[in-house]
Amino acid sequence: QPNPVWTAVATGMYPATNGVRATARYHARQDPRGIGLLPDHSLSHVLVQLGFVRDVPVTAAGWGSRPLWKILSDAGMSAGVVRWPLTHPAPPTLGFVLSDRFHQVTDSIGEFPRAMFPPDITRTVQAGLPDPGGELPTGFIDGSPEAGALQRDRLYSRIARALRTAKDPRLFAIRYEGLDTIGHYYYDYAQPRPPGRVSEEDWRRHAQVVDRYYAYIDGE
Numbered sequence: 001q002p003n004p005v006w007t008a009v010a011t012g013m014y015p016a017t018n019g020v021r022a023t024a025r026y027h028a029r030q031d032p033r034g035i036g037l038l039p040d041h042s043l044s045h046v047l048v049q050l051g052f053v054r055d056v057p058v059t060a061a062g063w064g065s066r067p068l069w070k071i072l073s074d075a076g077m078s079a080g081v082v083r084w085p086l087t088h089p090a091p092p093t094l095g096f097v098l099s100d101r102f103h104q105v106t107d108s109i110g111e112f113p114r115a116m117f118p119p120d121i122t123r124t125v126q127a128g129l130p131d132p133g134g135e136l137p138t139g140f141i142d143g144s145p146e147a148g149a150l151q152r153d154r155l156y157s158r159i160a161r162a163l164r165t166a167k168d169p170r171l172f173a174i175r176y177e178g179l180d181t182i183g184h185y186y187y188d189y190a191q192p193r194p195p196g197r198v199s200e201e202d203w204r205r206h207a208q209v210v211d212r213y214y215a216y217i218d219g220e
Contacts, residue, residue: 001022001023002085002180003020003022003023003058003085003086004020004021004022004023006084006085006086006175007020007063007067007085007086008020010067010068010069010084011063011065011066011067011068012065012068013065015036017064017065018063018064018065019036019062019063019064019065020036020058020062020063020064020086021036021037022036022037022038022058023057023058024055024056024057024058025055025056025058025062026038026048026053026054026055026056027053027054027055027056028052028053028054029052029053029054034056038053058086059086059088059089060086060087060088060089060090060091060099061089062086063086067084068171069081069093069095069097069171069173070091070093072094072095072170072171073093073094073095076094077094077170077171078094078095078167078168078169078170078171079093079094079095079169079170079171079172079173080095080096080097080160080163080164080167080169080171080172080173081093081095081096081097081098081173081174082097082098082156082159082160082163082173082174082175083098083099083100083102083156083160083174083175083176083177084097084100084173084175085100085175086100087099087100088100088101088102088105088114088115089114089115090114090115090116090117091117092117092118093117095167095169095170095171096116096117096118096121096163096167096169097116097117098115098116098121098125098156098159098160098163099114099115099116100175101115102115102116102125102156103152103155103156106129121163121166121167124159124162124163124166125159125162125163127162128155128158128159128162129155129159131151131154131155131158132158136150136151137150137212137216140212145181145182145184145185146178146181146182146185146186146209146212146213148181149177149178149181149182149213150178150213150216152177152178153176153177153178153216153220156174156175156176157174157176157220160172160174176217176220178213178216178217179213179214179217182209182210182213186206186207186209186210187210189202189203189206189207189209189210
């Protein structure tokens with residue numbers, strides 16, 4: 001899961017220390033404490049599906065160790081962080097934070113302000129919402145997984161560039177998520193073609209999707 005991985009990257013701590021073991025905490029009925037991880041391959045997640053266990057998504061409040069940008073902020077150095085997992089609600093920092101859930105809350109009056117810090121970046125963020133390019137690059141089909149991933153990556157990229165120019169932080173970090181999305185759909189096509197599994201035409205077409213997205217990320 002990306003949340004515990006990227007929390008470990010940001011803190012330099014393993015989950016046992018940084019407090020983030022999974023995407024959610026799990027609560028059995030009438031259990032306010034919860035547990036941080038369910039075991040795989042033991043049907044435990046069926047308990048969630050059936051309602052015997054309630055899963056509560058981990059938020060920015062779930063960090064048990066300071067991330068790099070908080071350490072820098074405490075030392076008087078500014079950091080700009082865009083789309084890092086578990087940064088919603090956006091935590092206070094010297095610099096700016098745009099949360100990873102921003103694209104999900106653009107139409108929410110209550111959650112939109114909580115997706116960014118400090119509040120004075122709101123106008124800069126709003127100015128980046130419309131896509132001045134509009135059209136998808138050649139080879140990206142509207143409605144496809146790669147097109148949706150590209151549109152979200154473009155959104156964060158536009159706003160991040162504007163924030164970086166406005167705030168000029170000492171450290172700047174942005175996470176592009178599209179390659180992860182592409183990998184789930186097309187990873188097999190990026191490998192040598194297995195005989196008999198897919199046609200030569202399909203293999204070449206989908207392999208080009210992966211190559212195009214890597215080219216986009218390289219350009220960024």
